[in-house]
Amino acid sequence: MTSLPNIHEHYEVERNGYLISTNPTKLDFSVIHSYLSEQSYWSAGIPKELVQKAAQGAICFGVYDGEKQIGYTRLITDAATFGYLADVFILEEYQGQGLGTWLVDSILAHPACQEFRRWFLATRDAHGLYAKFGFAALQKPEVYMEKVMFHKYN
Numbered sequence: 001m002t003s004l005p006n007i008h009e010h011y012e013v014e015r016n017g018y019l020i021s022t023n024p025t026k027l028d029f030s031v032i033h034s035y036l037s038e039q040s041y042w043s044a045g046i047p048k049e050l051v052q053k054a055a056q057g058a059i060c061f062g063v064y065d066g067e068k069q070i071g072y073t074r075l076i077t078d079a080a081t082f083g084y085l086a087d088v089f090i091l092e093e094y095q096g097q098g099l100g101t102w103l104v105d106s107i108l109a110h111p112a113c114q115e116f117r118r119w120f121l122a123t124r125d126a127h128g129l130y131a132k133f134g135f136a137a138l139q140k141p142e143v144y145m146e147k148v149m150f151h152k153y154n
Contacts, residue, residue, distance in 0.1 A: 005111040005112040006112060007059055007077065007079040007110070007112035007113070008059070008079070009112075010022055010023045011061075011110055011111075011112075013106045015102060017065070017066075018063060018064065018065055018070075018099065018102075019063070019064040020061055020062070020063050020064075020102070020103060020106045021061070021062055021064065022059055022060060022061055022062075023062075024055070024060060026062050026064065026069070027055065027060055027062050027069065027072075028062075028068075028069040029048060029051060029052055029055075031069045031070075031072075031091075032051055032055075032069070032072050032087075033046075033048040033051045033052075035072070035089050035091065036051055036087060036089075037051075039089075039092070040087075040089065041124060042087075042122075042124075043087065054074060054086075054087075055074060057076070058074035058075055058076045058077075058086070059074070059075040059077065060072065060073070060074050060075075061073045061074075061075065061103065061106070061107055063090065063094075063099060063103055065094070070090060070091045070094045070099070071089060071090040071091065071094065071099060071100070071103055072087060072088075072089055073085055073086070073087060073088045073089075073103060073104075073107060074086045074087050075107060075113075077113075077116075079112065080115065080116075081115070081116060081117050081118070082116055082117060082118045082119070082120070083107075083113060083116050083118075083119050083120070084119070084120045084121065085104070085107065085119070085120070085121040086121070088100065088103070088104070088121070088126075090103070100126075100129060101129065101132065104129070104130070104133055105133070108133055119135065121135065
């Protein structure tokens with residue numbers, strides 16, 4: 001078996017003055033929490049402590065304009081066979097520049113993710129974006145199950 005890159009090592013890519021980084025010390029949880037709790041449909045009202053706890057259990061990709069955080073995604077993974085993309089966002093004032101596409105492309109291109117057999121995500125309104133990367137409806141939805149737990153912030 002060949003040695004794969006370590007997914008926990010810092011990963012950074014730059015383009016046109018923007019930076020994508022997995023360095024957790026760069027994350028601005030005020031920005032992340034504000035977006036998720038006040039602007040997203042999937043985490044409206046989520047407590048900041050829960051956002052921070054979720055980040056601790058994932059590989060987080062921040063998007064930056066200089067030192068300012070303008071985007072975010074969590075990659076939930078076993079670091080070997082699968083990845084689940086969660087909380088993907090680019091701040092509204094930065095949308096329309098291809099940054100969301102670049103973010104997803106950069107995650108899928110991460111050297112440590114090249115052996116993944118399966119990627120997952122859930123979206124209500126961005127199917128077109130993810131289809132560009134080969135995401136599609138489940139081929140065999142009958143084999144997948146879920147248990148939905150509703151909480152006061154849902």
